[in-house]
Structures are given as C-alpha cells and as structure tokens.
Amino acid sequence: MNGYGGSILRVDLTSGKITKEPTPPKVARDYIGGRGFGAYFLFKEVPQDADPLGPQNKLIISSGPLSGMMIPGAGKCDFTTKSPLTGGYASASLGGHFTAEMKYTGLDSIILEGISPKPVYLFIDDDKVELRDASAMWGKGTLTLEKELKGKFGEEFQVALIGPGGENGVAYASINHDYGRQAGRGGVGTVMGVKKVKAIVLRGTKSVPVADPEGYRKAGMALFKVCKDATGLKEWQTYGTTIVTSWCDEVGALPTRNFSAGSFEGGKNIYGPVMRKEIVITDKGCFGCPSPCGKYSHMKRYNTNVEGPEYETIGMMGSNLGIGDIQDVAQANLLCDELGVDTISTGSAIGWAMECYEKGILTKQDTYGLELKFGNAQAAFAMIEKIARREPGLGALLGEGVKRAAQKIGKGSEKFAIHVKGMEQSAYATHNATAMLLAYMTCDVGAHHNRAWAITYDLQVGRDQVVPEKVARVIWLQNFRPMFDVLGACRLQWVELSIDRDLYVPALEAITGVHRSWGDLEKIGERIWNLSRLYWARENEGFGRSWDMPSPRFYEEPPKTGVTAGQITRLEDVQRLLDMYYEQRGWTSEGLPTRETLQRLELAEFAA
Amino acid sequence: MSAIIRPAGALKSYIAGENEIEVDSGQTLKQALGILGIPSEIVALVIVNEEQQPKDYLLQEGDVVKLIAVIGGG
Incomplete structure (x- = not known):
C-alpha cells in the first residue's frame, strides 16, 4: 500500500x-x-x-x-x-x-x-x-x-x-x-x-512504496522551499514556541499562580529573549524539520542541560507556580523529563497544591515540611520528585491528577482544580477569551490547547464576544488541525510559517496515490472527532454536557491583577457557547452526536 | 521619510497579501499598525533592523520592521 x-x-x-x-x-x-x-x-x-x-x-x-x-x-x-x-x-x-x-x-x-x-x-x-x-x-x-x-x-x-x-x-x-x-x-x-x-x-532500513516518485519529489521540495523562504523563519527558529510567552503576558493569557490571573509581574525574566540569552546553547529539530523549534539549554546555576523549556512548560512550571527565573523553570523541566511526567499536568498539580497551602487547606504536615508557597522553586523541585515516586501522602495524591486530588481534599479546592474532564488545562488563561475557553471545554482529550488554538481569533473578533463565528472557528480548527497528527507530520510549519496548506495535497496524493482535498481531510477529521466523542460516552455513564464545563475559576473569579483584572466570562455565556457548539456539530443538547450526524460521517456502526 | 513594514505569515492578509508596505516614519509602530488596520494585540514580536523592539517604538527613516504574529498558535 x-x-x-x-x-x-x-x-x-x-x-x-x-x-x-x-x-x-x-x-x-x-x-x-x-x-x-x-x-x-x-x-x-x-x-x-x-x-x-x-x-x-x-x-x-x-x-x-x-x-x-x-x-x-x-x-x-x-x-x-x-x-x-x-x-x-x-x-x-x-x-x-x-x-x-x-x-x-x-x-x-x-x-x-x-x-x-x-x-x-x-x-x-x-x-x-x-x-x-x-x-x-x-x-x-x-x-x-x-x-x-x-x-x-x-x-x-x-x-x-x-x-x-x-x-x-x-x-x-x-x-x-x-x-x-x-x-x-x-x-x-x-x-x-x-x-x-x-x-x-x-x-528500520526498509523503503516505503510511493505512488508517484517524481510528483512526490516535486511536491516535497515545494513544501521545503516555502518554509525556507517564509518571513519569520529566523525568529521562529531563534525562539521556538517561547515567542508567545511575552505576548501571553501582554494579553492576559499567561497562567499565573494556578490560573488566578493571566499576567505575571515576574514574567519578563521568563520571556523568550531572556531564555535565548541566558540558557540556550543550540537549536534542535525533529525528523525532516526546516524550522527547528526545540532549544537545548544549559542551566549554569545547576550545571545541568535540558531540551527546552518550551512555552507550555514555561507557563505551567514558571508563572503558574509564581516562578520568575528561567533557570529554575528549565531545571523543573529537566526533573520532569528524567522522571517521565508531563510538565503541564505536573505544573497544574503543584500549582493547585500551592494554592491549597497558601489558603491553609494543606499545612506543613501535609507537605513533608515544605514551604509550598508560590515562587518557591526548591519546594516545586521536591514535589516533582515526590509525585514521580508516588511518595505516600501528597506526592501520591497529586500523582492522581488535580480532579481526583481536589475531590479527596475537598474544602472548596475543587473550584480551583483547573481541568476539563480530568485533564489539567494547558498554559492559556481563559478568563476572558471565549473561543479559547470553548476549545478547552470541548477538546477531545480534556483541557488541551493543540486541537483548536483560537486565542488570537478571540482578539480579532473581540475576546468577550459569544457569537456563532467563534464557535464555527473552533469546530473548523478541531476538524482540521488534528489531521496533521493523522498524517504523521508536524502542524507547526503551517501554524507559524503560515505555509499554504494546499501544498500538502499533491504531496499526499503523490505518496499514497489517493487524491484528498482539505475538504476531504476535514471530513475525516470530523469523523475522528465524533468517534472520540462516542468513546467518551461509551466509557462513562452519564457522559454529557456537564463534562464539558470548565473550571469555575473562569466564570466565577475574575483576576485581581494583570491586564484581565476584573474580567470574566459569564456562566450564561459558557452555556450559550455549548448550545451553539452542539448545534453546529450536529449533536444533541447533551452533547452527543445525533443519528443523522453519525450517518453523515459513516459512523453508524459505532452507535450504541 | 518612510519605514518599511514586513508582516510575517497570516499577518500579510492585512496588507492585501503583499510582502511589505511603506509607512511614514516619525510615528510609533502602534500608530502605524492602527492606520494599516493590524490589531496590535495579535502581534507577538516586533523586530526592527534585526533588534527586538516594543510596540511603542518610534519609527525612524529607513527602518525595516518585521512583525511576527501568533495566528495559528501552539
């Protein structure tokens, strides 16, 4: 084949x-x-x-x-x-x-x-x-x-x-x-x-059969050429995803102290240019990458090296923990990598625990004697180790994820456990960014950003606007962006270098011998999206609308500081977003695909 | 008395898909963006003559300004 x-x-x-x-x-x-x-x-x-x-x-x-x-x-x-x-x-x-x-x-x-x-x-x-x-x-x-x-x-x-x-x-x-x-x-x-x-x-040393070798060569070269000629390639390569750190701080999207705010007073010391100057040794790319976003860094203070940190880790292990030092953030990244835990969820779990500690819900008796306050990098390092080792007590508890940890601790901590469907929210604060909030609410794995990154669209349309166009944009992104993960290639060339996505069509056709337009590919994306929704429903009794709700922090607690101070999405707007989303998806008011939708997507065989 | 603005990627759509556009110097970049209809909020990085600058940078004669946005995201 x-x-x-x-x-x-x-x-x-x-x-x-x-x-x-x-x-x-x-x-x-x-x-x-x-x-x-x-x-x-x-x-x-x-x-x-x-x-x-x-x-x-x-x-x-x-x-x-x-x-x-x-x-x-x-x-x-x-x-x-x-x-x-x-x-x-x-x-x-x-x-x-x-x-x-x-x-x-x-x-x-x-x-x-x-x-x-x-x-x-x-x-x-x-x-x-x-x-x-x-x-x-x-x-x-x-x-x-x-x-x-x-x-x-x-x-x-x-x-x-x-x-x-x-x-x-x-x-x-x-x-x-x-x-x-x-x-x-x-x-x-x-x-x-x-x-x-x-x-x-x-x-492996085997070759892969290709339908049209000359067409493949031409289409592949065309893709590489537009990447090489793209304005912004140099900056993308210099900073990678850390380009967005200062921007997120500027627009109030940088998670700060467990998402209680979207701007961080210590943010300047974790921005991309600071990182580049202070710790980056070289760039590092993946297979066939013309725009390597990976950065390899040396932390002088610790005499250690790490690949990263990239933006998500900077957000979750830096500002989200009140840590404004790029070497500390990179060291936390290194510990997570060596121990094999996700930096986003780990950062969220420690951020939640720090807030519990500062509110008196957890005490030193619970924290192994650690002063688990925001900004305490050494305490964060210790907790990463205790989580990975599942040390009895708080380490093991945080290793279950913030949803379960908050359910067990209670005392109101559920309200600031920042997750959707049990997955910790990645590094965009969404107090006043309704498209991005919807993207997190409806993401197929829980609160992850990469299916539909809609926060710039919020700024273009008006961040508090709750309009059908925003919902349509989120759905289009959810159908389209994950197709890169289906095809097995990185989306970042399209994302950051803005190369014409139609250039992938002849390449895919030359390789597979099957013509698929982006319209065809988006339909397959929609099929997979609906199949994953059916999977959630099959595996979780009572699955439905309530599972798509975000953390109450984003509709009950406006930030007290930063550029989004006093701003919040209203609960009725959260519900309106869901109403519009379900309708546009062809789902019931409980968020389940209708029979007609499943038939249209050739998924009827999967229906219960 | 002019400077050149070069928007990267999807920002080009704000100048009809062109690679660059001339603007008057002697105004701040933010003012120039306003005239061009580019929302300054979506610009993530400003590079003037290969140096990073803030959005309130005062444009000088002959400046070449590269604008990087985060339209697609992570």
Whole structure:
C-alpha cells in the first residue's frame, strides 16, 4: 500500500506472543493513519469498561502516510489509549525521529496488549522483533537510560521509553524520546508502565512504496522551499514556541499562580529573549524539520542541560507556580523529563497544591515540611520528585491528577482544580477569551490547547464576544488541525510559517496515490472527532454536557491583577457557547452526536 | 521619510497579501499598525533592523520592521 509500512504489529505482553498482520486498506482509507488509526483501534478493540490500568487496555502507537517522508516535520507519532487520568480517550503526539524509524521497519502501528509478568523492552530491528528483559533498567530515568541504550545499540536506533513516573503509576506519566521529546498528555506513559514495558528500541532500513516518485519529489521540495523562504523563519527558529510567552503576558493569557490571573509581574525574566540569552546553547529539530523549534539549554546555576523549556512548560512550571527565573523553570523541566511526567499536568498539580497551602487547606504536615508557597522553586523541585515516586501522602495524591486530588481534599479546592474532564488545562488563561475557553471545554482529550488554538481569533473578533463565528472557528480548527497528527507530520510549519496548506495535497496524493482535498481531510477529521466523542460516552455513564464545563475559576473569579483584572466570562455565556457548539456539530443538547450526524460521517456502526 | 513594514505569515492578509508596505516614519509602530488596520494585540514580536523592539517604538527613516504574529498558535 503506497505511503504505508504495510503491517500492524501486535505484542501480547501477557503471553509474549508477537504477530504481524497487513494494515487494513479500509481503515487506511477511512482513518488514514496516526491518530485516526489510534481512535479506530481503541474503539474497536478495547472492550467497554476496560480498566485503563488493566490487561484489556491497549497502547496503540501509529505513524501516518507522511511520517518519515520528505515532507517538512514528518516526524509525528501518535500514542492512543484509554486514559488513566480521565477515563476517556487519550491521544498524545510525539516528535523526534521515532516514527520515521518505525515506518522504515515496515510498521504502521504497534499495538501493545495485555500485561507483561516482568519488566521488558521491545526490540525491533527490521523483521526481528523480540521482548527482552528490562529488570535492570527498571527505576532508571529516561535521559539516563536513553543514553545507555543508544550506547549499547548504536545511534541509528530510536528509543521511546518511560521513567519512574510511568513505572509508579502517576496518572499523567509521559513517554519520552530523543532526550527531551514527549508524548506527554493523558497518561500514555502510565499505560506503558503498567504493562511493564520500559522501552521500545527500533531500527528500520526498509523503503516505503510511493505512488508517484517524481510528483512526490516535486511536491516535497515545494513544501521545503516555502518554509525556507517564509518571513519569520529566523525568529521562529531563534525562539521556538517561547515567542508567545511575552505576548501571553501582554494579553492576559499567561497562567499565573494556578490560573488566578493571566499576567505575571515576574514574567519578563521568563520571556523568550531572556531564555535565548541566558540558557540556550543550540537549536534542535525533529525528523525532516526546516524550522527547528526545540532549544537545548544549559542551566549554569545547576550545571545541568535540558531540551527546552518550551512555552507550555514555561507557563505551567514558571508563572503558574509564581516562578520568575528561567533557570529554575528549565531545571523543573529537566526533573520532569528524567522522571517521565508531563510538565503541564505536573505544573497544574503543584500549582493547585500551592494554592491549597497558601489558603491553609494543606499545612506543613501535609507537605513533608515544605514551604509550598508560590515562587518557591526548591519546594516545586521536591514535589516533582515526590509525585514521580508516588511518595505516600501528597506526592501520591497529586500523582492522581488535580480532579481526583481536589475531590479527596475537598474544602472548596475543587473550584480551583483547573481541568476539563480530568485533564489539567494547558498554559492559556481563559478568563476572558471565549473561543479559547470553548476549545478547552470541548477538546477531545480534556483541557488541551493543540486541537483548536483560537486565542488570537478571540482578539480579532473581540475576546468577550459569544457569537456563532467563534464557535464555527473552533469546530473548523478541531476538524482540521488534528489531521496533521493523522498524517504523521508536524502542524507547526503551517501554524507559524503560515505555509499554504494546499501544498500538502499533491504531496499526499503523490505518496499514497489517493487524491484528498482539505475538504476531504476535514471530513475525516470530523469523523475522528465524533468517534472520540462516542468513546467518551461509551466509557462513562452519564457522559454529557456537564463534562464539558470548565473550571469555575473562569466564570466565577475574575483576576485581581494583570491586564484581565476584573474580567470574566459569564456562566450564561459558557452555556450559550455549548448550545451553539452542539448545534453546529450536529449533536444533541447533551452533547452527543445525533443519528443523522453519525450517518453523515459513516459512523453508524459505532452507535450504541 | 518612510519605514518599511514586513508582516510575517497570516499577518500579510492585512496588507492585501503583499510582502511589505511603506509607512511614514516619525510615528510609533502602534500608530502605524492602527492606520494599516493590524490589531496590535495579535502581534507577538516586533523586530526592527534585526533588534527586538516594543510596540511603542518610534519609527525612524529607513527602518525595516518585521512583525511576527501568533495566528495559528501552539
């Protein structure tokens, strides 16, 4: 099949049985690959009510038809599972070089099933596939172990692995790769950990069949040329995602002290230019990237190095914790990476705990004697370690995620646990940014930003406006942007260099031999979006409208400081946003796809 | 007495898809953006002659101003 490795690998960890099957052409036609494959296999193969931490859950790792090809940023790999953090659909994207190497082994998906009786790692060298003993690796940090594995097998092998966070069952453990890239969100690393898979080590040397080699060469080169010629390439490369830090501070979107405000008085010291000057050593890109956004940094004070921090980590580990020092933020990033926990959820959990401490809900008796106040970087470092180790008490509690932690602690702390559907909100404060708020409320995995980044649209239209155009924009972004994760390429060239997305169409056609316009692709995006919604409903009794509600902080507590001081979205507007969203999606007033919508999207077979 | 504004990416739509536009010097960048109809709030980074500057920078004769926005986002 043109554009595909051609096989799906199944690894039954319980029995140790390893099998391969051809990639089903119908699934490739209807779901294309990557995130589409993940959603399809999850819904079809993981039985209803499966325990996310039990043997019935699966970890589905998929590349797409653009992965590993001569296309800008063609290094995106999807990890899908039933989330141990939310109980719903989880899909996390990993950059780097893993997915290209995986494609060259001839694999489109690796599906990990069951639970291994002992720690193992999966070793793949083209057609050689083995489960090997990982007992001696258990407990090791991801950066330490990746270096060891590269040293043992060679630099051409690519490694995806978990740290102590995943081994110990932190609900938001990450899967790490390339010394600083993560599939971070929703607990994909937790599932890998419970399956006792410490690492996947792979190398591939096979070629990928292409329908029209000359057309592919031309279309690929055209894409690279527009990236190279783009105005703004130099700045994007210089600062990466940290371009937005100062801007978020300026417009009141920078999460500050557990999202109690959107501007941070110490913000200037964590802005992109400060970071570039103070700690960045070099730029670092993923496979086939013409605009490397990764930054490799050295923290003089700690004599340590890290890839990052990128904007989300700066927001969640910096301003959200009241920390205004870029070296401290980078050091927190390093600890999370080595221990294998998501920086966004970890930052949110510690921010919530700091607020609890400052309000007297938690005391030093609960915090292991730590002065867990905003701005205390050393206390934050200690808590990262305690979370990853699941240390009895607060560390273990925070490792369950803010939703469950707040439910257990109570005393009003539920109101400032910043999440949707149990996933901690990423780094955009949404007190007065109604499109972005809706994007978080309705995101398919919980409060994550990357499906529909609509905050600039808020500023263009009027941030407090609650109008159908905003809702339509969020829906369009949700259908369109995740398609990059389906195709297996990075969206950031489109996002930041504003290259014409139509240039991808001939490239995809030349590779796969199938013509798909963006209209066709958006329909598939809509299909996957609706399928993931059905999955939430299937797995959670009573799933509906109330699950889409944001933290009350965004409709009850206007910030007291910063540029959004006194500004808030009204509760009736939150409800109006949902009404319009459901109507435009073709969903019921409870937020479930109607029969007509499912038929239109050829999803009737998935309806209950 | 003029300066050149070069918006990056999607910001070009505010100047009819052109790569650059001339504006009068002697005014602040924010004022120039107002005249062009570019909302200053959506501009994330201002680079004047390869140096980062604030939005209230006073435009000088011969300045080349690059504007980076965050239309697409993270």
